[in-house]
Amino acid sequence: MIRVEGLTKSFGANQVLRGVDFEAPKATITIVIGRSGGGKSVLLKHLIGLMRPDAGRVVIDGADITRLSGRALEPVRRRYGVVFQSGALFDSLTCWDNVAFQLSETTRLSGPEIRTRVETALEQVELVGVGPKYPAEISGGMRKRVAIARALVTEPEIIFFDEPTTGLDPILVNTIHRLIQSLHRKLHFTAVMVSHEIPEIFEIADRVAMLHEGRIVEAGPPDVIQASTNPVIRQFIRGEPELSAPDPTKRST
């Protein structure tokens, strides 16, 4: 269970998070939605311990990670995997080495054991055969899948996804979402994703939380969020413009 309590964060005069509260129950897919630039990625960086809040707590299975730093954070970090928005694959390593990297650096597994785990992870994301290629030699969709394989290979309890479908075409968006859903059903990890892929995320989420102006305005199962009467949520889901644009066919008088 991941619980966020009263998280606030400012950059200079710009207050990005203004008291975020939400929960991600164990073994579910929780998706945080919200407009671009609304603080979703900042929130995720707090969840994975890359940023420290001005106030508030991030509690993962009872441990407040905002109070931990350096080596104390390492055991927590070994329990989760992260899929970054850009994939963040090491471009000097092949796809195989990218997936194997964390295993070879943080575990005492033997060479054959690492090979088996990497092969399994690449099979799970349907990428058998791309191991020897470098990230620059494969497509954007394949890079995202290698990034997912890299997050999966350590068999983490929690996986954080930072807009994993950004920059992909609609077919690939669906493919990646279906992949995440099927992996989740098979491996039962807790997934927290930030995304603005509406309406696709409603098909895979167990819970959806809407982040707006630094606060969670509503959270609940996808059907509850879709049926919400909150004007902010309705506007976001329907993709309505913030202000009614002037009709270009009408001439001002």
Place this chain on the structure above:
Amino acid sequence: MTESVPRSLRPFEAIGRRTIGVVDALGRFGTFLGVALGLLVTPPFKLRAFIGRIHYIGFNSLLIILLTGSFTGMVLGLQIYVTLSRFGSEAYLGPAVALSLIRELGPVLAALMVTGRAGSALTAELGIMRISEQIDALTVMALNPFRYLVVPSILAGVISFPLMTALFDVVGIFGGYLVGVELLGLSQGTYFGEMKTFVDMKDIMTGFWKSLCFGVIVTWVATYKGFHVGHGAEGVARATTQSVVLASVLILVWDYFMGSVLP
């Protein structure tokens, strides 16, 4: 807040804010090296990353070191010969070239060349890793990016800078030999014999300590700037420029300091 400060005091407020900013940046700069040096002496050591950096900083800079070293020696040979011949002291060409190279020009010019070639590339590489979240990826894997990216670079600088400086000095002395002996007719025995008389071990050690310090300075600045890059391609470009300029200035300042402290 600026609004609450009386107009007459605003210049002082600006100076104060700037000063705090500079002190803050210096603190971060120093802490960065402190953390790296702390990890330098604590296991686990990343041998593969270290060998990679030796290749990147040292081996890949060999050609530029050989070229600049030989031409620096040739220019020194020519200019010093012309000057010494006015006083009939051409015999001292060998020691003059060797001392100039070993004490000053070797460490400084080799460091400046490596700054331009490897320091800039190191900053750009780390900067791109930073903006493409590769450094964050290392962190969330419970792996310390300092251990993988900064420590091997600084250690490689400490090992490869003195070696490259030695190479620069040797090819420079032979460059001076080419001009002084082969072109201008000085005897070979005079060139090398007088050199043996005048160049002491302490001169060699001065050059060695300088090059060792420059190895730390260049890799420290390059990795710091790469880690603290701004946004996008422009941020990487700015950090790379700042890295080369800052490292070059620090090399010259530190050279003067060491020149006045060391015997």
